[in-house]
Every structure is written in structure tokens, then in C-alpha cells.
Amino acid sequence: MEYNTTRNELILPEYGRHIQKLVQHIKTIEDREERTKAAHALIPIMAQVNTNLRENGDYKHKLWDHLFIMADFDLDVDAPFEMPDKEVLNRKPDPLPYSQGKFKKKHYGKIIQNMMDKIDDYSPEEQEVLVELLANQLKKSYVKWNKESVNDDVIISDFIELAEKDVNFKDNIKLVETRNILAKPKKKKTNRKNRN
Structure with a gap:
């Protein structure tokens, strides 16, 4: 054999x-x-x-x-x-030149850092909305990366550190809940009567 x-x-x-x-x-x-x-x-x-x-x-x-x-x-x-x-x-291909750049908190990513650099380009009303959206994205990134819950104060502190400037947060800012970030999307229910 x-x-x-x-x-x-x-x-x-x-x-x-x-x-x-x-x-x-x-x-x-x-x-x-x-x-x-x-x-x-x-x-x-x-x-x-x-x-x-x-x-x-x-x-x-x-x-x-x-x-x-x-x-x-x-x-x-x-x-x-x-x-x-x-x-x-x-022959092996040439290595790709990755731009390392300066990252204080790598788990938030470069796009978030670039967006924070653009906050001053908007009007005060738009800045308020943008800051809240970015803070929620920071929390989502943090939770997805670390797989654990995080206090909103930590996110706001990280936001200020990354922004490297004075950022005006709304007094009543409420970030997305950790359980909503980690929740799996629900499957749509199909109606069995409509299948025929």
C-alpha cells in the first residue's frame, strides 16, 4: 500500500x-x-x-x-x-509601510483621534452633538476592546486626554449603556402564515 x-x-x-x-x-x-x-x-x-x-x-x-x-x-x-x-x-513581497503615529490609547483607534482634531471646525451647537457622539463611540470601543463595563467618568477623562483641549460636555450627558453595547442583535420573527 x-x-x-x-x-x-x-x-x-x-x-x-x-x-x-x-x-x-x-x-x-x-x-x-x-x-x-x-x-x-x-x-x-x-x-x-x-x-x-x-x-x-x-x-x-x-x-x-x-x-x-x-x-x-x-x-x-x-x-x-x-x-x-x-x-x-x-520572492517575498515588500513589507507595507504602516504609519505608526502617536497613539495615547490605541484601542480607540486613529479615526477617533482624527475626528477629535476636527471638533473646533464646527459651530458650538454642532460641537455639543459631535462631542456626545464621539464619547459614545469611545465607550463602545472601550467595551468591545476590553469586554468589560466602564464608568462614564473614565470615558470622559479619556476623551479630554485624547482631545488635548478644553471640551464642553453637557451637564446631563448620558452615554450608551454597556449592556446595550454587548447585547446581541435580536433575530426578526417571521410570520409563519405569510410563508405560504
Whole structure:
């Protein structure tokens, strides 16, 4: 018996072991013309096995690339496309430059900090509404991040620290309840009479 643990590793698992064995067999054909015919005959079979590639306009090019990859870039045939460069395929992408910036309280996020910087751009009436909305968002972010209840005084203190300016809070400001933040949305009830 032949077990998967004793077999060679699948290079492209989406094609399966039989296609990979066919590719290995094609590599053993000595006559270049016969080898080329066999490779051209294998491409339509690969297209049937991996039907997702047909959604792309250049799927034949990808099939030939996959054939060369399964052959470990060691297949001398007359192909309609050039063999891909092994180094290019194995090269790791360049790291993305993340802007770290200054965060006093990372769990509130950069967008909240940017919004706080814009408070002065609004009229006093609009500032009052914006401050209340931002404070509620701070509380939601805090509760979602820490998974625990928090006192409104802590949120207001954090708000003042993040805003780095005097902020006028309404005397009767009431932030959203923690249980409302953590509550799971209720499923809509369907009326069984209307299903028919």
C-alpha cells in the first residue's frame, strides 16, 4: 500500500496527485517532440480539473505556468508561453509601510483621534452633538476592546486626554449603556402564515 505520508508532497494540491504524476511522467519522455505533444495534451485536462481558472481571461497562460511549477521549472517543451522565473515566484513581497503615529490609547483607534482634531471646525451647537457622539463611540470601543463595563467618568477623562483641549460636555450627558453595547442583535420573527 502507498500512504500519503510516503508520497512526494503535492506542489499544487488543486490539481491532485494524478496530474502531478502525469507531469513527472512527461519529464521522463526523452523525445522533445513527444514531450511537447504530451504537455499540450495535459493542458486541457488541467483546465477541466481546475475550472476556477476559466473565469480569468488569461487562464491558458496560468495553466502553462502551473505546469512548469509542477515540473519544478525543469520541463523542456515548445510552449506558447515563456516559463516563469522561479526566483520571481518565490520572492517575498515588500513589507507595507504602516504609519505608526502617536497613539495615547490605541484601542480607540486613529479615526477617533482624527475626528477629535476636527471638533473646533464646527459651530458650538454642532460641537455639543459631535462631542456626545464621539464619547459614545469611545465607550463602545472601550467595551468591545476590553469586554468589560466602564464608568462614564473614565470615558470622559479619556476623551479630554485624547482631545488635548478644553471640551464642553453637557451637564446631563448620558452615554450608551454597556449592556446595550454587548447585547446581541435580536433575530426578526417571521410570520409563519405569510410563508405560504
